[in-house]
Amino acid sequence: xxxxxxxxxxxxxxxxxxxCYGCGRMNxxxxxxxxxxxxxxxxxxxxxxxxxxxxxxxxxxxxxxxxVDCHGTGSAALYLHRxxxxxxxxxxxxxxxxxxxxxxxxxxxxxxxxxxKAIGTVHEIHPKKYRVETEVYAxxxxxxxxxxVAVVMPDTFLGK
Amino acid sequence: xxxxxxxxxxxxxxxxxxxCYGCGRMNxxxxxxxxxxxxxxxxxxxxxxxxxxxxxxxxxxxxxxxxVDCHGTGSAALYLHRxxxxxxxxxxxxxxxxxxxxxxxxxxxxxxxxxxKAIGTVHEIHPKKYRVETEVYAxxxxxxxxxxVAVVMPDTFLGK
Numbered sequence: 001x002x003x004x005x006x007x008x009x010x011x012x013x014x015x016x017x018x019x020c021y022g023c024g025r026m027n028x029x030x031x032x033x034x035x036x037x038x039x040x041x042x043x044x045x046x047x048x049x050x051x052x053x054x055x056x057x058x059x060x061x062x063x064x065x066x067x068v069d070c071h072g073t074g075s076a077a078l079y080l081h082r083x084x085x086x087x088x089x090x091x092x093x094x095x096x097x098x099x100x101x102x103x104x105x106x107x108x109x110x111x112x113x114x115x116x117k118a119i120g121t122v123h124e125i126h127p128k129k130y131r132v133e134t135e136v137y138a139x140x141x142x143x144x145x146x147x148x149v150a151v152v153m154p155d156t157f158l159g160k
Numbered sequence: 161x162x163x164x165x166x167x168x169x170x171x172x173x174x175x176x177x178x179x180c181y182g183c184g185r186m187n188x189x190x191x192x193x194x195x196x197x198x199x200x201x202x203x204x205x206x207x208x209x210x211x212x213x214x215x216x217x218x219x220x221x222x223x224x225x226x227x228v229d230c231h232g233t234g235s236a237a238l239y240l241h242r243x244x245x246x247x248x249x250x251x252x253x254x255x256x257x258x259x260x261x262x263x264x265x266x267x268x269x270x271x272x273x274x275x276x277k278a279i280g281t282v283h284e285i286h287p288k289k290y291r292v293e294t295e296v297y298a299x300x301x302x303x304x305x306x307x308x309v310a311v312v313m314p315d316t317f318l319g320k
Contacts, residue, residue, distance in 0.1 A: 020213065021213055051187055051190060054180050060182060061182075061262065066220075066223075100265070
């Protein structure tokens with residue numbers, strides 16, 4: 001499995017849609033999550049910052065939840081983009097998704113100081129709605145299991 | 161309903177346990193969520209920072225998830241503390257909880273620039289496990305509904 005992502009879906013969003021605190025490349029204070037393909041699954045890598053603690057030595061659960069959230073919308077966008085015949089990096093503007101629901105089961109305390117790896121599997125519910133199952137690993141340890149239902153961004157978000 | 165919290169459960173945690181990025185008062189970079197009683201329900205107030213955007217004008221879902229998460233553990237701690245005969249501010253050390261699972265349904269886009277209000281109802285599953293139902297309001301608008309299962313912090317978290 002690759003450990004660096006070349007082409008992430010978030011790199012392709014137009015600037016107007018690149019301000020997400022989790023995954024927007026224009027948001028200077030944000031996490032800058034980047035999500036790409038790894039064979040038929042999706043992957044997001046992130047090393048939590050020093051301050052992202054629950055207790056000293058363990059990662060804050062809300063940060064894991066944020067990772068699952070943006071990994072979910074990014075994975076759904078990758079999936080639909082591929083279905084439409086595109087891959088990140090080919091110059092086509094990808095679809096954008098919003099989160100309808102987020103669920104995280106915290107299986108083990110997530111150790112701090114290690115890069116986290118979110119691995120996702122996308123399931124189509126219908127053409128505008130996808131369910132993304134995600135496993136979050138710290139090294140070889142499965143620490144959390146998440147599920148996001150992501151929907152194509154409705155026009156109401158765009159002020160239309 | 162009160163708009164300022166006098167006594168929050170997070171004010172009572174010993175310093176060793178006050179480093180949570182969401183609700184630890186010792187974490188200088190964190191959100192500093194504070195959770196107290198409002199009659200028989202629990203309340204956390206938080207105004208998202210400028211950078212906590214999904215798109216410009218709307219709050220980042222991961223931040224709403226973090227609010228639901230810490231509000232959940234704080235609410236469970238308030239509930240068990242009261243069951244043990246204590247209220248925050250009386251000098252007794254409260255129990256601490258960790259999140260077993262987090263669920264958030266995003267009902268409406270959460271407008272940015274307004275203080276958010278998380279209102280919780282605690283249900284006992286068994287003496288060490290509680291389910292907290294939370295509604296997140298921006299002004300009068302119900303934007304998200306969340307559920308946390310919180311368990312008394314196991315000794316494994318404490319390195320014992």
